[in-house]
Amino acid sequence: MRAFICGLKGLTLDPDERAFLRDAAPWGVILFRRNVESREQVARLTAELRAALGRRAPVLVDQEGGRVQRLNTPHWRAYPSAARFEAVGADATQAERLAWLGARLMAHDLREVGIDVDCLPVLDAPAEGSHAIISDRAYSRDPARAARLGRAAAEGLMAGGVAPVMKHIPGHGRARADSHLELPVVDASRAELEAVDFPPFTANADLPMAMSAHVVYTAIDPSAPGTQSKTVVNEIIRGLIGFDGLLMTDDLSMKALTGNFRERAERAIAAGCDMVLHCNGDLAEAAPVAEGAPVLAGKALERAEKALACVRDVAPFDVAAGVAELEKAFVAFA
Template identity: 45%
Template sequence: MTARTSALYGCSGVELTDWERSFFRDQRPWGYILFGRNIDSPDQVRALTAALREASDDPDAPVFIDQEGGPVARLRRPHFRHPPAPRRFAELYADDPEAAAEASWLNARLMADEMKSLGINADCAPMLDVVQPSAHEFLQERALGSDPETVTVLGKATALGLREGGVAPCVKHAPGHGRGDADSHHDLPRVSASRKVLEQTDFVPFLALKKEAMLMTAHVLYEDIDADRPGTLSPLVVRELIRESWGYQGLILTDDINMNALGGTIEERSRAALEAGCEIICHCNAEPADMESVARAAIELTGPTKERADRARSIAAGSPKPFDRGEAEERLKQLRLYEAAA
C-alpha cells in the first residue's frame, strides 16, 4: 500500500470540490472526518465517503465522525436517529448500573449500525472525561459521569458496542478534560489539580480502556505536569505520561489542531504536536490554506506508528457482528433512551 501521511482532514461540503480531490490525491492522508456541514441524506453521505476514499486511492481509509449523542451528534433527524446525550446514561447509572451499561452498549451498537451503512467506520467516542462541577458547561451534557467508576463502566460499554458494529472507537480527551474551566474551541482550559489527584480520578477511565486502538489528546494545560504547554503539545503529557507511564500502545491523535486553545500558526502547532508524541494531526475546518499548513508538517507513517495506525484501520474495516436492530430499538425505548429529547 502507498505510504500514508500523518493527517486526518475534513472537507467543506456535501460533495468534494475539485481542489479537495487534488489535495487528497497528492497528500494521501491516513483518514478523514465528517461534520454536520457534510451531512444531507443517507445516499449523499455514502457517495461522499466513497469519494473521499477514491480521492486518495484508499478503499479502507478510516472516515471519522463525532457521534456522541445529544449536543454532539452529526447524524440526527430527519434522516437519522439522534442519540441521547451521554449524561442521560450517567443519570440512569445512578439508579440502575446494569441497565445503564446495557443501554450504553445498545446505543453505541445502533450508532455503529447506522454509521457503517454510510461508509463511516470510526467514531470520536467515547468521551472519558470525569466531569467536575467546575467544568465548563459545554462538557456537562457530553460526559458519561462525574466519578471514575461510572465513566469507566459506560465508556467500556460504548467502546464495545462501536467495535462490535465494525466502527473503531477513539477515546478522548486524554489525559482528561473534566476539570477544564474553558471551552477549548475558544480558550485554553487550565487544570490546577495535582498529578496525584488526577491519578485518583481523571486518569482512571483512560487506564481502564488503554487497550483501545485510538486515543485523542486534550488541549488543556495541566499545571502540575507541564506548566508551559497544553497537553497536545507537551512531551511530558504525551510521551512521558500517556505513552510511558500509562503504557498506552495505541495510536495517538490530536484534537482539532485548529482550536483556539492552541497558540502559534497551524503549521507550528502541527509540528509541535508530532514532536510531543502525537501521531495523527486532526484538522477539521476544511480551509485550504490551513490544510496546506498541516500538510507541510505531516510526515509519512512508518515503524511502530504505522503498526498502530494499521491496527486501528483493521478495526475500522472489520465486519459487524450479528445484531437485531429492532430488538435494540425496542429495549432503548423501554429505557427511554432511544433518542434525544425533542
C-alpha cells in the same frame, strides 16, 4: 500517506479538494454536520473521497449522541447523551447495557453510509465548576463508572465494525474554558489528577485510538498543552496511563493552540502524537498541517493499522429489537 486527518467543506468534493486529497494523501477524513444531508448523500461522499485517495481510507465522525451528533434527525435517530445512561439505568449493569446498545445502533448507522471511526467514548470526568463544553457528553463524574460506561460504548461500536476513539486524554473534565476558544489551564495537583482524571483512560488503555486534550496541566507541564507536551504524552499517556494505541490530536484549528498551522502540527508530532487532526475544511490551513505531518511510518503506522483491525467484521445484530429496547428505556428517545 501522511500522518494527518482533514475535514471537507461541503456535501460533495470540489476539484480543489480532490487535488488536495490526491497530493497531500491524508490517512483519513473527518465529517461534520456541514458534510451531512441524507443517507444517500453521505454514502456517495464517503465513496467519492475514498476514490480520490485511491484506497479505503478511514472516515471519522463525532457521533456521541445528545448535543454532539453529526448524523441527526430527520434521517437518523436521535441518541441520548452520555450522561443519560447513568441517570436512566436502574443499576450499573443496565446502564452499561444501554450504553453498549446506543453505541451499537450508532455503529449500524455509520457503517451503512461508509463511516468506520467514531470519536467516542468521552472519558472525561467533569469537575464541579468546570466549563459546560464537556458536561453531559461525559458518562459520569465517578471515574470508575465513567470507565465502565465508556468501555461499554466502545465495545458496542466495535461489535458494529466501527473503531472507537476515546477522548480527551488524559482528561478535559476539570477545564474551566472551552479549548475551541481559549487555552484551558488546570491547576489540580498530580495526586488529584491521578485519582479522578486519569483512571477512566487507564481502565481503557487497550482501546485502539485516543484523542489528546488541548489542556495545560500545571502539575505536570506548565509550559505546553497536553497535545504538544512531551511530558504529558510520554510520562502520562504512554507511561502512567499505559496507552499504546494510535494517539491523534484534537483539532489543530482550535484557538487553544498558537503558532502557524505547520508549527502546530510539528509540535504535536514532536511531543509524541502519532496523527494530527485538522477539521474545518479550510485548505489554506490544511495544506501547512499536511506539510508539518510526516509520512506515516514506523510505530505510528503500526498503531494506525492495528487501530483499524476492528472495523472489518460486524457481529450479527437485530436492529429493530435494539431500537425497541432503547426506546423502552428512554421514553423521550425518538
